[in-house]
Amino acid sequence: MNTFTTRASSINRALDQIGDKWCLLIIQEIFWGINTFSEMLATTGASRGVLSDRLQWLQKVDCLSRAPAREGGKRMIYRLTPKSIDLYDSALMALEWERRFFPTPELESVELTHHVCGHVFTPQMRCSACNEAINLHDVSYQPGPGATQDERDKKVRRRSSLSVQAVPSRRSVYRNLINIVGDRWTANVLALSFHGFKRFEQFHEELPVATNILADRLKFLVEHGIFEQVLYNQRPPRYEYELTGKGEATYPWFLSILQWGDKWCDPSGAGKPMRLIHKTCGHTLQGRVKCSECDGVLSAQEVRFHIGDPQVA
Numbered sequence: 001m002n003t004f005t006t007r008a009s010s011i012n013r014a015l016d017q018i019g020d021k022w023c024l025l026i027i028q029e030i031f032w033g034i035n036t037f038s039e040m041l042a043t044t045g046a047s048r049g050v051l052s053d054r055l056q057w058l059q060k061v062d063c064l065s066r067a068p069a070r071e072g073g074k075r076m077i078y079r080l081t082p083k084s085i086d087l088y089d090s091a092l093m094a095l096e097w098e099r100r101f102f103p104t105p106e107l108e109s110v111e112l113t114h115h116v117c118g119h120v121f122t123p124q125m126r127c128s129a130c131n132e133a134i135n136l137h138d139v140s141y142q143p144g145p146g147a148t149q150d151e152r153d154k155k156v157r158r159r160s161s162l163s164v165q166a167v168p169s170r171r172s173v174y175r176n177l178i179n180i181v182g183d184r185w186t187a188n189v190l191a192l193s194f195h196g197f198k199r200f201e202q203f204h205e206e207l208p209v210a211t212n213i214l215a216d217r218l219k220f221l222v223e224h225g226i227f228e229q230v231l232y233n234q235r236p237p238r239y240e241y242e243l244t245g246k247g248e249a250t251y252p253w254f255l256s257i258l259q260w261g262d263k264w265c266d267p268s269g270a271g272k273p274m275r276l277i278h279k280t281c282g283h284t285l286q287g288r289v290k291c292s293e294c295d296g297v298l299s300a301q302e303v304r305f306h307i308g309d310p311q312v313a
């Protein structure tokens with residue numbers, strides 16, 4: 001059997017399209033202005049085969065377009081599409097998480113400047129209705145108009161054992177997040193934990209993958225400090241998987257991916273599979289990524305990204 005069924009989720013739909021490590025790395029590089037095959041080969045460290053596989057895939061899902069750099073020219077370049085430009089919010093949220101939990105001199109030198117107000121800023125995910133910062137515990141869920149079951153391919157892409165630490169690009173500013181979310185099942189498990197799932201059986205009921213795969217991903221999330229194992233039964237010993245602060249802090253990134261999936265990955269046009277409620281204000285939740293200095297909604301065109309090293313500038 002090559003397909004399985006899960007409850008429709010915009011996070012899963014989105015990540016089935018762009019959520020593997022190489023796709024996330026390629027999109028990140030293109031955001032920083034890298035646009036030819038040979039440049040991407042050098043910056044991602046991917047093999048030719050893997051890179052060309054993922055570039056084709058990203059074109060198939062309408063996240064990249066390929067065209068001559070100049071009309072009639074031979075040199076081909078890749079460009080973001082309106083769909084992938086819309087991933088900018090998630091890139092900002094990824095960067096914020098990385099700066100908080102994996103501070104390196106390089107990441108600390110990253111400056112985001114908002115052209116509109118002229119200030120160096122921190123991106124923040126806020127509720128469009130009440131403008132409060134969004135926290136995992138302040139959100140509840142109801143079925144949306146598109147609440148259905150999704151039939152999903154078991155295998156979406158060729159698997160690749162990538163070590164993100166080996167990625168050569170200095171602009172790869174959220175490689176640790178990619179390491180965690182860039183595996184389909186790991187990301188799916190983490191997304192379920194936001195809905196209160198804690199036990200092996202609960203995860204397995206919702207995500208029908210082989211038990212050894214599920215056990216492996218849970219172990220990975222514990223090892224990386226995203227989950228904490230808590231004993232809930234003495235004899236026999238049984239553990240629950242609780243989100244740590246570091247795990248909870250991935251929520252704004254997942255929310256940005258969910259909103260992207262609502263907008264771009266709704267093949268039947270039925271509408272959102274889930275309706276999110278911001279309990280703080282009682283409104284339907286729409287997160288907006290905003291500037292910490294002027295409270296303006298951020299867009300890619302209005303932000304300057306700079307790594308504070310003269311060799312790279």
Ligand SMILES: [Zn+2]
Binds near residue numbers: 127128129278280283
């Ligand atoms: Zn609100």
Ligand SMILES: [Zn+2]
Binds near residue numbers: 116118119294296
């Ligand atoms: Zn601003």
